[in-house]
Amino acid sequence: MPAIRLVDRGVIRVSGDDARDFLQNIVTNEMDEVTLERAGYGALLTPQGKIIGDFLVVAVPEEEGGGFLLDCPLLQTADLMKRLKLYKLRARVTLDDLGESAAVIASADGGKLPPDAGLVYADPRLPALGERAITDRDGAHEIAGGEMERYHAHRIGLGIPDGGRDFAYGDAFPHEALLDQLGGVSFKKGCFIGQEVVSRMQHRGTARSRIVPVVFSEGLNPEDGVEASAGGKPLGRVGSCANGRGLALLRLDRVADALAAGHVLDAGGLAFTLEKPGFIRFPFPGEPEFGAAA
Template sequence: MPVVSLPDRASILVTGPEAEDFLQNILTLDLHTLQPGEARPGALLTPQGKILFDFLISRMNGGFRLECRSDIAADFARRLMMYRLRAKVEITVDDESLVHISWGEESASSQLESSVPDRRFADGFVRRFYDADLSASATMDEWTAYRVAQGVAESGSDYELSDAFPHDVLLDQNGGVGFKKGCYVGQEVVSRMQHRGTARRRMLIAKADTALPASGTPITVDGRPIGTMGSSAGSAGLALVRLDKVKSAIDRVVPVLAGETSITLSIPAWATFGFPEATAAED
């Protein structure tokens, strides 16, 4: 099985008798459906419904582990402390926690008990290890290629924090948003987008005949921006784009460009949304 070490990840540990209620009231996902031994995505939003911090959360003895980018961990923990008030919880940052990932059909078969499946991946073959003594057998480029092929986005490389709604990066599709739970920060905006079907941007899989340009490269149609490139691995990558503009380009048979590179865009196979039947009028 390929294994890669992620040196740029940290863990925020939230423990105590009121840990679940505390997090349930502020995070997007429904913790009451989070099973022991699994990791699921989630976010803490701004009141306007945009992603302030993203993470993977799993249960641990006495509370929860929120795995996130190491460069945002301290700010994330401080924001959680702001919401704590009188809740009986402890919030600590473990920035020395080792995170490894394995993938493939045989992933972690010999070390199942020390890992948790990453539920962002529909194939079920990705597992995350915390504080495990593993040797890396793959590169970050190989991991990025696998993640891109599965249509799984992450902040930093694929989108900027405070600039994307959960629907934009498919958290509504992979269990990162609980639509049947009670209120949480930013819930009103996210629920309105869900019930009215007003999500305009989506993370799609981009492919080209040549290597794709760097993350952040503008994606255009007829010289007008419709989105930006995210991570790429050779000729495949992720792109955060306006769905209606992509559909219009497809219907009119005009090229979609990432920089100067012609690309095709597709919806991840596991996602349940589609291109809009009607497209917005050209600006």
């Protein structure tokens, strides 16, 4: 299976006796579900509930030092390290930025990686994303020779958002970035940073803006970041695109109004339609239950 080095990903190590409890108290996901057999997906938020950085959480075997590795956006690594150190206080935790020594690789087409690729784990967001691995940076080129565009085309086709491309760090709520649909938020665990805001959005159903997969006319792609509109009114913004498909952060109530009025949804002169993947549980515009929990 072709493998690709994701050069836009960084790695942070969280180790020490209190590593699991430390993360449990501040990140959005349930750390008790992160085991050697199963990675997790979560985020660190501002107190106002905005995403500082999202990441995959991978447990490290004790014989390799234990603790956890955060497979995170490279551009957010410094900010994540700063915030983690801020919340460390007296916890018996060591934080290390492994950006100079570790690399993240991923399956190009959603399959498995060689077992000797490094610390291999299934992407917890969606089985169709396949496996990833954290490996030594120096030898990564021997394992992964594919181009990142191939990975992102696969991700876009599945409807999986990517921070920095499909939503802005420091500006988006977890619901907008679909963390609630991809197992990235636990609504049963105790408090975490920003929990009050996120829980309120969940229980009141006030997440009006969502990233949704879209399909463009004639199989063409608009420019990334172009505004989406209908009937002369803005709907939101298109993020990453590939092969005539894309991800767009849209006000779904405005999309529903536009469709009811017979307007064409447009992005950069290209008509588009919404396409609902199987993992999304909230109702789309046009579905009978839309408006109750969109």
